[in-house]
Structure formats: structure tokens, C-alpha cells
Amino acid sequence: MKVIEGGVTAAKGYEAAGVEAGIKYQNRKDMALVYSIAPCKVAGTFTTNVVKAAPVLWDKNIVDTAPFVQAVVVNSGIANACTGKQGMDACRAEAECAGNLLGIPAEAVLIGSTGVIGMQMPVERLTAGIEKLVAAKRPGAEAGLEAAKAIMTTDTVHKQVAVEFTVGGKKVIIGAMCKGSGMIHPNMCTMLAYVTTDAKISKEMLQKAVSRTVVDSFNMISVDGDTSTNDTMLVLANGLAENEEIAVENEDYLAFCEALDYVTKYLAKKMAGDGEGATALFETKVLHADTKENARILAKSVICSSLSKAAIFGHDCNFGRFLCALGYSGVQFDPDKVELFFEGGNKRIQVFGNGAPCKYSEEEATELLSSPEVTVYADMHMGEEEATAWGCDLSYDYVKINADYRS
């Protein structure tokens, strides 16, 4: 497997576009289209929030029932959540408009929205935007980049990745883009992530791979503990790589999963590091936990702790907060057995062990906590399982961004 340039247009047969539609933002791209020249198998996972945005309901129905899909239309600015029947009507209008222009059924068009909750969609601006998108769609890296930029909200960088690997001698590509910066505490998957592949794979195996991959990627990140109403991850597979179809859990399936895992973990980390107001990526690795699930719970508890996040922002080796967050996670353990290490800028120090603080240089600690990527290791000494979670620090700018978000 190797990492290659590009994103959603990297795999064979995919086109994309990003345009300015004036949905809510002015003078920036705010609508994106991903289109496959051939019908695609589709799999997805969606928010577990009881309050599901209209596009989530639309997509979920399509993933469950439609024989194939061929396009994804996404807008930023307004989330189309908490919008009732009017919101569902907006999704249908978008899908019908795109379907007509692309010559495919409305039920082959997936819809995504991200932005302010509780605001109705400007349907005329959406359909005008879709006309522009269909006119602008084209293959190539530039088009994929445009799309990745158009789905951003408070993101400071666009997020895309692509990998190449072989399945039975055939070259297969998985490309992807995502967005996410605030209201990030995915439970199933995060905000919006779109993965395209030319792999030939059965719908069942595709869904299995998707459900598997989110557990240790998107479900292991958090920016603010708020599980969005719009979380959506979709994978489109158009089969143009012409590999023998992956239809059972064989070696080919494992190769596909490995590549997909790389893509989702890469994007998950990107999203955490670009959390609203973040100045650092804050990674927690839990080692030697008794069960995999407990390892995940412990790691997530630490990266979700406001006090731990604030300590990272302040470059303050206040390790008690990290231990405290392990302690209230709900997992039982013996604090006297836990060892805590901080790592940053290729330096690592132990700060806690044998139930008491270790001797370390505060100066060195502050220096390594000033790195753009800080890792906390919690060695539980209970078993053989481990897990990694990703978050970010809590800064003034997080507050600023979210106190003013609508204005």
C-alpha cells in the first residue's frame, strides 16, 4: 500500500466540483459534488444522535434500499437539522434536481449538509448551486481539492487523502475527503466523510469494512464531546479497478480494510488536530488494558477532559488531570499500577508511577508539551490490549469561535 496524491477523484471514474452557491457564506465555495461515471455500491454509518439531520435520514434510506448510487451533493453553511418536513423536502428537491441534470434517479443521489442547526435551507440557491456543480464537474486532483474545500465550515485546512494498493494483481485506489472541526465527538463516524474507491466489492463486504473501520478511527476522536446531528461517513465503490469482486472475508478483503483503515485514521487525526481553536493535536495511547473496549474508553476519557485539554494548551505538565480522567472513565483499575508518560518533539518523560509522582524536569516537560503533537501514554499494566484516541487542546479560540458561530 502506498499513499498517493489527491482525494475523492483519485480512484478511477470519479469526478468532482466545488462552487460558490451563497447558501450562507459569501465569497467562498460552499457546495460540492462527487460523481461516479459508473453506478456504485454504497455503505455508510451515521450519527447515533436521536436528533438526526434531514440529509442523514435521506442518506440512511438510500444506503439501506437503493440498488446503486452515483452522486453526492454536499453544502456547508446550514446543516438542515431540526428542520422537520421542510428539511426533508429540501433534500428531495436537491436530489431530484441533481438526478435530472445527471440523468440518474433521485435515489442515486446522496445529500450532505453541515453548518448551523435549526435553520431552513434556501432551496432555490441550492438548486442553482447544483446546476453550477454539474456544469463544473470534471476528473482530476484539482476538482477533488475544490470539493474538499467547499465542504469546510470552521475547518482551517481541507482534509483529503488517497492510497493505492493491489487486489489480485489489480491496482485499486481509495480516496477520501472529510470535514470536521467543532461538534466533533463522533459516535459511528464523524461529521462528513466521503470515501471513493474503484474497488470491486460486494455491498455486504463494503458495509462490513465501513462498520469495522470507524471503531478505531472516527469514533476515537473528540473535539468537544458534542455528537453532531449530521455525522455521516459514506463509501462509494464503482468497481472500475476490475479486480475480482471482494465478496468474502479473504486476503483481498483484508488488503481493502488495511487501506481503508489508513484513510480513516489519517482523516480522523487530521480532524482532531484541526479541532476548533486547536493549537496542538492531543493523542492518548492506552497500553496494556484488560480489554480492547476498556482501552478505548480510557483513551477517549482523557482526550475529552476539558482540564487535560486546557493543560495541553497551557503547556502545563499537570498530569493529575490526566489520571483523574482515566479514573472517572467508568473503567475499573488500580491507580497504583498505572504509569503515565508524556511525549512531544521526540522526547518522552515518565510523570507518574508506583502510585506517586515521578521526579522529572518541569522545564523539559513544558518544552515537550509545547510540541504541535503531544502524546500521553497510560500504561495500565492489566493485560494486552491497547487503543489510541485523538483530540486537541482547549484554547481561547474554541470559545471565541463558538460564542460567535452564527454571526
Place this chain on the structure above:
Amino acid sequence: MKVIEGGVTAAKGYEAAGVEAGIKYQNRKDMALVYSIAPCKVAGTFTTNVVKAAPVLWDKNIVDTAPFVQAVVVNSGIANACTGKQGMDACRAEAECAGNLLGIPAEAVLIGSTGVIGMQMPVERLTAGIEKLVAAKRPGAEAGLEAAKAIMTTDTVHKQVAVEFTVGGKKVIIGAMCKGSGMIHPNMCTMLAYVTTDAKISKEMLQKAVSRTVVDSFNMISVDGDTSTNDTMLVLANGLAENEEIAVENEDYLAFCEALDYVTKYLAKKMAGDGEGATALFETKVLHADTKENARILAKSVICSSLSKAAIFGHDCNFGRFLCALGYSGVQFDPDKVELFFEGGNKRIQVFGNGAPCKYSEEEATELLSSPEVTVYADMHMGEEEATAWGCDLSYDYVKINADYRS
């Protein structure tokens, strides 16, 4: 029942003191003593965090096994958490020192600590402080106030309350003090709360009343979602009111519970409103939930949501975030049935109903969200249960306080 002046020294037979011991802070009171002239029954609840501070372990053992207690020694500045055997030794040294000076067993001395986690206690300064405390202890409101101030850390105001009521014709008083501002997400009870009463009540009934009262008071507040290692609530009852002992769940017990509930809810709200960096008390009332437990979960989910808290700070009627927080709470409900109202400064507006945004004046919404106390009502239309939770907004100062806490 009527509210009276004072705190831990309001009930008969209680003395207190607060002194400067230089534990970590300079030039401010940082040690407190509460002393009863007569032996007390004691009940308590403690943090559910797996990582329990040494004083929590010390107190828990005493509450479980000691025949009586007569004093509480508390310090601020250092939490004596994550300090291993050395931390337990410090507790014993404190209790022995206080016991010797007061002429009571070490096992009649409860210990409390709050402040930085992961730092060892300066035992000599502690015992010197205890000598000062014992010399300074006296009855009266001023002494109680001194104690309430000495236990503060990042609190901006001291927190105490007292109520008077009658049990079988006898006047009974419950007084209390607490501290708590950051690392507040109590699970059993919050940071440090000390309640004193002259009521005559059996240990069993006292513990029952304590376990009951925390559920809808301290357990319903959150500042930052971080359940502390030190959460402790203790109630001392010395029986000097000479009422007939409360030994069963009779009318007297209910009167005691009512008074205790007032005290704990009052302090819980105070603590939430004085959350680190808070500019407003943020209350959420969930109405017509299907079960009491679900009402509590829903209310707490909203006051814990970083995005909802930031919206309150920004006076931004971004109601979708509140609905989103209800949605990810884990409670099942039909979003189309929920009605959301915002209230502040005696004004109330509906912002969501029938599955869609309501028409309201943004100007009016901003005005009421600028009140020092904002209440969000979520009417679930599912049943007859309700619950209230208290939090605070998320401000720049929360980040500032916690990025620099140790320095």
C-alpha cells in the same frame, strides 16, 4: 423552614476557624477547621472516580467504621491526590496532630484537601496550620465565614447557607459550606461540602438522607465534565437540638430531608454559577420526560455541552446545539414532539416546536440570553417526570484559569 444567616457554625455546638498556613498559596487563608463540642454521627458520599485522593480514602474509612467524629480539617492548595502511601501518611499525621490538640481520637478527625493533584503534602506546614486552627477555633458566624473562605481555590465567592426548622417542637438547624469551581462534575457529590446540624438523628437515617439529597443537587451540576478525585460531602450531626431522635422514615425525617435538600440545592446552584470563568448560571429544566432518570440524563447532557455553554457565553440563541445535546444524551425520544424555551430576566420565548424552528425575535433572544441566569426548558411531551440541572457558560476565562492553574 426558614433560611438564616451563617454556615457551618449556625447549628448548636459547632466551632470553626480559618488560618493562613502557606500550604501552597501565600497571604491567604488556606486551612479550615470545623469542630463540634459534642461527638457527632456522620454520613457522607464520595467521588466515584477510581482514582481517589488520600483524604477521600481516610474519610470513607471513618464514615464506615468510626463510632463518632468531632472535627474536620481541610486545606486548599494541594489536593493530596495521586500521592500514594506518602499521601495516606500525611492524612494520618494531620488527624493525629488535630486529635492530640483537641483531645479526641485521630479516628474522630475527618480530613479534606483541594487543589493541585499529584503533589505531595508539606506535612510540617500542615501540622503548624492545625496548631493555629485549634488555637483560633471559636463559635459564631465570623468563624464559620473564615472557614468557608479558607477552603476556596479558584472559587470567586465563598459558599455557605443555613436553615432553621422544627422537629417535634424543637428548633433544629442545618448549616453548610462548600467549595467548587473547576473539575466539577460530581458523581455522588461535589468537590468539598461540609454540612453541620444539631439534629438528633440515627446514623442510618443520616446516611439515607445524604444519599437521597445528592441525586438532585450536587449530582445535577457540572462545570467541565471532569469528576474530581476529591469529591466529598460530609454531614455531621451532634444531636444538641435535643429533638426526639430521628430513627425511622417519619414526618421528622421528611422535615430533615426537606431542609437538607434546600441546603444542598442552594450550594449546588452556587457552585455552578461560580464555575471557573463563568459569566452566567445556566440552568436546564426538562419537563414531561418518561422517567425521572431520563429527565436527569437529558438535563445534564444539555448543561454539559461545550457548544451550548459557548452559545450562552456568546448570548447566541443557537438552539440547535441544545436540541443536539438532548439527542446524544442516550435517551430515546421523538424530536418532533420536543418544545424548547429560553428564559432569562423574567422573559421567556419558544424557539423550537413541531419539529421546526419557531418564529421569534433574535433581538429579544439575545437580550434574555444576556441575563446572569439563563434557563432552558425542554418539554419532552412523553410523561410526567422532570429534573433540573445547573451549569455555567464556557468563557475565555475558563481556558485562562486552567491553562495556568499550577503557576
